[in-house]
Amino acid sequence: KQWYQRRVRGTTVMGDTNWVDYKDPSMGMYTNINMTECEFVAPPNVVTTLNGKGHHWMAKGGSATYFITPTSFRVYVYTKDATRNTQQAKDLKWSITWMAIGYAC
Numbered sequence: 001k002q003w004y005q006r007r008v009r010g011t012t013v014m015g016d017t018n019w020v021d022y023k024d025p026s027m028g029m030y031t032n033i034n035m036t037e038c039e040f041v042a043p044p045n046v047v048t049t050l051n052g053k054g055h056h057w058m059a060k061g062g063s064a065t066y067f068i069t070p071t072s073f074r075v076y077v078y079t080k081d082a083t084r085n086t087q088q089a090k091d092l093k094w095s096i097t098w099m100a101i102g103y104a105c
Contacts, residue, residue, distance in 0.1 A: 003041065003103045005102070006040065006103065006104040007099065008035065008044075008101075009097070009099040010033070011097040012095045013095065014052070014093040014094075015095075017096065019089045019094070021086055022076065027078065027080055028078045029076075029077055029089060030074055030075060030076045033072060033075065033096060035071055038102075038104070040070040041070060041102075041103055041105055043068040045102065046068055046098060046100045048062060049062060049063060049096070050063070050077060051094065052089075052094040056092065059078060059081075059083070059094075060078040061076050070102070
């Protein structure tokens, strides 16, 4: 098998990102990004940004990725100063835009 570098980008749906409350909802939320269709053979390098129509500039962590595997990763967003709950994040159309660079065969 020959390996080749693959670059893939995507975004979650503005207003319909699956935000989940963190253990303590007053501290933040997270979303999981599915990259199964990218067909990476190892965890890729991932860069993210948090987008929205408001208050996202006050959030922290939108560029920090966790639990990266060849098929998925997670982004936690600290929202104590930015939004009160996941519904408000949806109403403000928060989303994650991402780019992954890795290897496929």
